[in-house]
Every structure is written in C-alpha cells, then in structure tokens.
Amino acid sequence: GQNIDQPTEMTATEGAIVQINCTYQTSGFNGLFWYQQHAGEAPTFLSYNVLDGLEEKGRFSSFLSRSKGYSYLLLKELQMKDSASYLCAVRGSQGNLIFGKGTKLSVKP
C-alpha cells in the first residue's frame, strides 16, 4: 500500500526555523519531492531528493533517509509569505506523484 504521513498543521514565528517531517511507506520509490501551495493556487516545486542526505537551496533545505522512509523540509529565516501548505510527495514506479495530506504552516509576527 501507499502511505505518506506529515503533520496537519504547524505554527512558527517570523525569523525562526521550522522543520516539517514526512514519513513514507510506498510500493515503489523514485525520489521524494516537496511542494509549496498557497491557498487557491497550484503547487509549486521546492525540492527533490533521490539519494540520502541534505539538499540545500537558499532558505529551504530537504533531507532524505531512504532506509528510514523519512524526509524533512527545513525552512530558515521564516517570512510571512512562507505561510502555506507544504506537500510531501513520493514518485512511484509508474512515474506518478503520490502526495501526503500536506502540512499547513502559519507564520506569525
């Protein structure tokens, strides 16, 4: 079966650091993606991990451990505009993306 878990909601303060975790159990694995989605908009690509380790891209970093079925997205120097839903997705053996339910992040002043 396919199962991707991430927290439903998180709250953080402007300027702080927040880590959003994702655990997965899927029948196939060809990489893990993180997407950002603002309310009423389409998801936008943030990061991609296929090998273990940390990928850094500006204020955002993503980590993957394939043996543990675990990933996290790290957001540094939070800004108000980072308030959005963050979606963890695994690419399956058929090439499609399987999404978790998303984590709604609220950044407060």
Add this chain to the structure above:
Amino acid sequence: SAVISQKPSRDICQRGTSLTIQCQVDSQVTMMFWYRQQPGQSLTLIATANQGSEATYESGFVIDKFPISRPNLTFSTLTVSNMSPEDSSIYLCSVVDRDSLLANYGYTFGSGTRLTVV
C-alpha cells in the same frame, strides 16, 4: 520547465451535466497526469493520460466517470461526467518532461479548475 494553460479556471455546473477541462502545454511533455484536490485536502491522482491510448486510472476512478483524452504530446482533456455535488473540487493537470526529470525540476502543475456542482 513547461508552461501549462488550464481551462476553465472555474465553473459552476448543474448536477447531471458534464464538464470538460483542457490542459495545453507549450512544449511536448513525456507524461501528463490529472489530479483532484478536495477542499482542505491534498492531491489525489485520478489517472495518467497516455498519448494515443486509454488513460491509466487509479483505484476509485473509472473511465465512464472521468473520460480522458490525450491526442498528442501537448494537450489533454479531462471530462467530469454526470456530476453530483460530491464532485465539487479543484482539478489539476500536471506534466513532466525529460529535461525536467534530468534537471530535477519536478512536476509542473496547471493553475487548476475550481468546480462547484449545484
């Protein structure tokens, strides 16, 4: 990465009718997918649109309810048939091309079609 034009952006439809959503890409893409996002929920894959052949549907979705066409590598349609209020949702197309896969840019999404069935 590819640029997607998805139409209509929103519609309000009567139950029992059908709506066809179009997804036009500015370049040839390897794979095209259709997703549904119900209010407050994440994305659920409906089907993979296959060029020149029948779409591949996920569990819980059937061709009679969601017929899909993909006549070429840049265009696809999704029809929501015999609609009921439970079909009210956002429908999104998504594409990936070979260059995006190689560059790890990820999958690109259309802006979505917000459907309300009354």
